Amino acid sequence: MKKPETFEVRLASATMIAPTVRQLMFERVDDRPLDHDPGQWINLVLPLPEGECRRAYSIASAPDGSSHFEVAVTRVPCGPGSTYLHDLSEGSVLSAIGPHGLFTRAPDDPSPxxxxxxxxxxxxxxxxxxxxxxxxxxxxxxxxxxxxxxxxxxxxxxxxxxxxxxxxxxxxxxxxxxxxxxxxxxxxxxxxxxxxxxxxxxxxxxxxxxxxxxxxxxxxxxxxxxxxxxxxxxxxxxxxxxxx
Ligand SMILES: Cc1cc2nc3c(=O)[nH]c(=O)nc-3n(C[C@H](O)[C@H](O)[C@H](O)COP(=O)(O)OP(=O)(O)OC[C@H]3O[C@@H](n4cnc5c(N)ncnc54)[C@H](O)[C@@H]3O)c2cc1C
Missing domain, CATH: 3.40.50.80 (Nucleotide-binding domain of ferredoxin-NADP reductase (FNR) module)
Incomplete structure (x- = not known):
């Protein structure tokens, strides 16, 4: 399992992939690859007006040795975190902590x-x-x-x-x-x-x-x-x- 670390991410691009789902592609500001196991998630630290909060998001893309990764966020009615991420402008920088989680599958696992x-x-x-x-x-x-x-x-x-x-x-x-x-x-x-x-x-x-x-x-x-x-x-x- 990979050790979680804290790093900054920049929103590189974002697109709506369903009426209530925004896909966000982040890049690490330090340009290092996000070294995660497929299935893991990260915490995004969100500077909300009522105070900082953390929300967990599964990493939607496989590790590919690049500093880029995707998440997809469902807009929850009246949900402060998901609303913030739906409104986040490209170029914005956030803190992230991760990767976390044991819900993983090794890429070469031969099991059906x-x-x-x-x-x-x-x-x-x-x-x-x-x-x-x-x-x-x-x-x-x-x-x-x-x-x-x-x-x-x-x-x-x-x-x-x-x-x-x-x-x-x-x-x-x-x-x-x-x-x-x-x-x-x-x-x-x-x-x-x-x-x-x-x-x-x-x-x-x-x-x-x-x-x-x-x-x-x-x-x-x-x-x-x-x-x-x-x-x-x-x-x-x-x-x-x-x-x-
Ligand atoms: C390990 C983990 C991974 C997660 N990965 C994702 C992800 O990849 N994409 C994502 O959109 N959310 C994901 N979530 C949920 C996410 O962390 C937030 O809870 C969600 O964005 C709502 O936050 P909020 O502040 O807008 O609303 P809050 O006020 O924190 O939550 C309001 C309610 O929204 C409901 N809710 C939470 N997530 C969803 C959802 N996806 N769809 C519909 N209702 C929901 C819950 O019932 C929750 O009680 C994950 C949660 C965990 C624990």
């Missing part, structure tokens, strides 16, 4: 993986997938992503490109409030975990899958309990990160 993420909970899973693919890993990497509406789907083009380029990547989207034109899966992610896990077990043959779950507590708890108690997944194979 089922990634389950809702909303910005997909970001550490994206970092894990990017890192595994960059390492040339052929482990099955299956992502189940959940959102409310079609416009809330994050990183769709990137994930679809991964599935075209890599036969061992599979990408499933489910919407809890699909529009009439939506022909894909619907309902909560937990509805689709059992079938995907059984298929992944069959595809992985000898190795038992690991399940990585990230998002808000209610979903994370539901998927964790489903995996452990109903689907018989070894507790050491269920990895979780919650945002609330």
């Amino acid at each position: 993986s089922l990634f389950v993420g809702t909303g910005t909970g997909v970001t550490p899973l994206r970092a894990m997938m990017q890192a595994a693919l960059a390492s040339g890993s052929k482990a099955p990497l299956w992502l189940l992503f959940g959102a409310r509406f079609e416009e809330d789907i994050l990183y769709r083009a990137e994930m679809e490109a991964f599935t075209r380029a890599h036969p061992h990547v599979r990408y499933t989207i489910t919407l809890s409030r699909p529009g009439e034109s939506w022909t894909g899966k619907s309902g909560y992610v937990q509805t689709h975990v059992p079938a995907l896990l059984r298929e992944l077990e069959a595809a992985g043959a000898s190795a038992a899958p690991h399940v990585y779950v990230c998002g808000l507590e209610r979903m994370v708890k539901a998927v964790r309990e489903l995996c452990r108690h109903e689907l018989g997944v070894d507790r050491k194979h269920v990895h979780t990160e919650r945002y609330d």
Whole structure:
């Protein structure tokens, strides 16, 4: 595990990737690489009018030896930290502390993986997938992503490109409030975990899958309990990160 440090980051660029999600690309002011394990998070120190506060954000990009990294922030209604980051101007400098966290996956891990993420909970899973693919890993990497509406789907083009380029990547989207034109899966992610896990077990043959779950507590708890108690997944194979 990498040792956390304190450093300054500059907002290099930012873009809205869904109606309530802003992706921010930061660069370390000291130009050193952010040496993190895929799946880890950092604390951003935010100088709010009511006083300084710290908020945790998963690193959405794989370590690539550069000083740049991405996070994606959901704007929470009346949330001081997320509102501040949605309004932050390019060029602004903040303090950051990290990397932190044990929700990680080694890029060359050969185990089949089922990634389950809702909303910005997909970001550490994206970092894990990017890192595994960059390492040339052929482990099955299956992502189940959940959102409310079609416009809330994050990183769709990137994930679809991964599935075209890599036969061992599979990408499933489910919407809890699909529009009439939506022909894909619907309902909560937990509805689709059992079938995907059984298929992944069959595809992985000898190795038992690991399940990585990230998002808000209610979903994370539901998927964790489903995996452990109903689907018989070894507790050491269920990895979780919650945002609330
Ligand atoms: C390890 C870790 C990693 C995190 N990574 C991310 C990330 O990559 N992207 C991100 O947007 N947030 C992430 N969060 C949540 C983030 O730290 C803040 O809690 C969030 O931005 C809200 O802060 P706030 O000051 O705006 O609102 P607060 O007043 O602090 O929070 C209000 C409420 O918002 C809810 N909430 C928190 N996060 C979310 C969310 N993502 N979507 C919807 N509701 C939420 C919670 O119920 C919380 O109680 C992470 C949290 C943890 C612990």
